[in-house]
Amino acid sequence: MQILPHFSKHKVLHFNRTDTRLANNGIPFDLQKLRCRVNFQGLKFTPKIETLGYELVRILQEKGPFVALHLRYEMDMLAFSGCTHGCSMGEAEELKRLRYAYPWWREKEIVSEERRSQGLCPLTPEEAALVLQALGIDKDTHIYIAAGEIYGGEKRLAALRAAFPRIVRKEMLLDPAELQLFQNHSSQMAALDFMVSTASDIFIPTYDGNMAKVVEGHRRYLGFKKSILLDRKILVGLLDMHHNGTLSFNEFTVAVRLAHEKRMGQPTRRRVIADKPKEEDYFYANPQECFCEGTNCADLPGYGNLSGIQGAKVSDLLS
Numbered sequence: 001m002q003i004l005p006h007f008s009k010h011k012v013l014h015f016n017r018t019d020t021r022l023a024n025n026g027i028p029f030d031l032q033k034l035r036c037r038v039n040f041q042g043l044k045f046t047p048k049i050e051t052l053g054y055e056l057v058r059i060l061q062e063k064g065p066f067v068a069l070h071l072r073y074e075m076d077m078l079a080f081s082g083c084t085h086g087c088s089m090g091e092a093e094e095l096k097r098l099r100y101a102y103p104w105w106r107e108k109e110i111v112s113e114e115r116r117s118q119g120l121c122p123l124t125p126e127e128a129a130l131v132l133q134a135l136g137i138d139k140d141t142h143i144y145i146a147a148g149e150i151y152g153g154e155k156r157l158a159a160l161r162a163a164f165p166r167i168v169r170k171e172m173l174l175d176p177a178e179l180q181l182f183q184n185h186s187s188q189m190a191a192l193d194f195m196v197s198t199a200s201d202i203f204i205p206t207y208d209g210n211m212a213k214v215v216e217g218h219r220r221y222l223g224f225k226k227s228i229l230l231d232r233k234i235l236v237g238l239l240d241m242h243h244n245g246t247l248s249f250n251e252f253t254v255a256v257r258l259a260h261e262k263r264m265g266q267p268t269r270r271r272v273i274a275d276k277p278k279e280e281d282y283f284y285a286n287p288q289e290c291f292c293e294g295t296n297c298a299d300l301p302g303y304g305n306l307s308g309i310q311g312a313k314v315s316d317l318l319s
Contacts, residue, residue, distance in 0.1 A: 029289065036290035040221040045191050052178060053195030059173050060196065063166075066142040068200035069132070070193075070215070072122035072207035073156070074148040082110025083121035091152070119233025122207035125156055127239055129163040132204070134249075134256035135228065142166045144200065146193035148186060170196075203227045203265075213285035219265060221290050227265035234259045267291070 007013055044050065060066045078084065079098040084091065092112070099105055115121055123131065132143070143164045150156055161167050170192055171179065182188040190211060197203050197215045203226070205212030219225040238255050241247035247255070262268075270288050271281040 029292075032289035036221070036287050039284065039287070040218060040290065045195070048181065049188060049191045050195070052174070052182075053192050055178075056170055056173060056192060056196050057199045060142060060144060060168070061199075063142050065201040066144055067132075067137060067202045067204060068144045068146050068193075068197040069128065070197060070203070070205035070207070070212050071125065071128060071145050071147045071150065072205070072209060072212075073125060073150050073152075075151045077122060077207070078151055080105055081121060082107070082112055082115055084112045085116050085121060086124040086126060087151075116236055117233075119231070119236065121232065121236075123230065123232065123235070125150065126159040127235070128206055129160040130239065130242070130252070131230065131235060131256060133163055134253040135260070136253075136257075137164070137202075139164055140166060142168060144196055145169045146197045148189070198222070201226065204230065206230065207232075213282045216265060217282075217284040217287050220267075220286060224265055224267060228260060229263040229265065231259050231263060 003013065045053065075095070075098065078087070079095040080102075082095075082099070084095055087095070099110075100108055112121070133139075137143075141164065143160075143166060145157075145167060154161075157167065170189075179189075182192065194211060194215060197211075198218050203215055203219060205215070205227075208229070216227050216229065219227050235256070238247065238252055238259075242249065242252040267288075268286065270283070270286045273280050
């Protein structure tokens with residue numbers, strides 16, 4: 001009786017912080033299937049967002065196969081995560097001041113290198129360039145940067161652009177007048193990036209935040225489209241060894257590919273931890289109930305048949 005009046009008035013209710021627990025606490029299978037249809041078919045962006053998003057996708061697809069790189073290297077991301085690897089001392093101080101300027105952000109003193117070694121930092125643009133090369137992405141592939149303003153601007157993108165000259169952003173593909181309505185609305189700009197990321201031939205997030213997880217799940221729903229889910233904890237060790245000369249680029253390439261042969265968005269079981277629900281896998285990243293024909297998700301096509309990329313170029317997967 002407490003919920004019904006709200007539902008009658010607003011027509012839609014959002015139950016916050018219930019995503020994983022709803023998935024793993026024994027709710028009837030039919031309700032989970034309904035949840036899949038709502039999340040991946042029923043919910044839509046506004047017509048203005050969808051129209052411009054489809055236009056972006058059309059422009060990119062006409063150019064050929066493309067990779068969506070979710071490059072989480074925005075100023076607020078770095079400030080609140082405390083990740084300053086590759087930044088100058090002045091930039092690190094600027095990011096620290098921003099973090100302290102927000103009293104609601106409790107974690108103030110952060111050791112960047114400790115966090116990075118734990119795999120908790122997004123890759124830098126320079127690191128992303130090396131990883132994309134190691135994975136075999138062809139230098140002539142169009143790389144769509146799905147992100148807000150990159151900290152350091154074009155200067156910080158120099159290494160990535162040198163390795164992949166066909167880097168594009170929505171601001172480069174659309175007329176400024178088309179983006180004007182969305183310019184001061186970061187969520188709406190992110191919605192455009194979401195649409196492009198979902199439609200891309202390969203999706204590569206450099207950080208596993210909420211958007212990356214939702215795109216991953218949506219791509220699974222669309223037929224397990226390629227999503228290369230980077231293992232940052234392994235990658236930072238490999239990157240450091242390559243930079244200090246103890247790992248050649250060929251050795252680095254082999255190690256990167258081996259580390260990701262089962263992280264390509266293939267069918268896989270969602271991890272359930274009965275006594276630690278907050279550490280369970282995110283339902284929206286792997287909505288396995290959406291793919292089950294019956295109540296037994298062990299019958300999901302592809303289980304036990306996960307293909308790798310060892311010895312193959314990721315560019316081959318674009319065809």
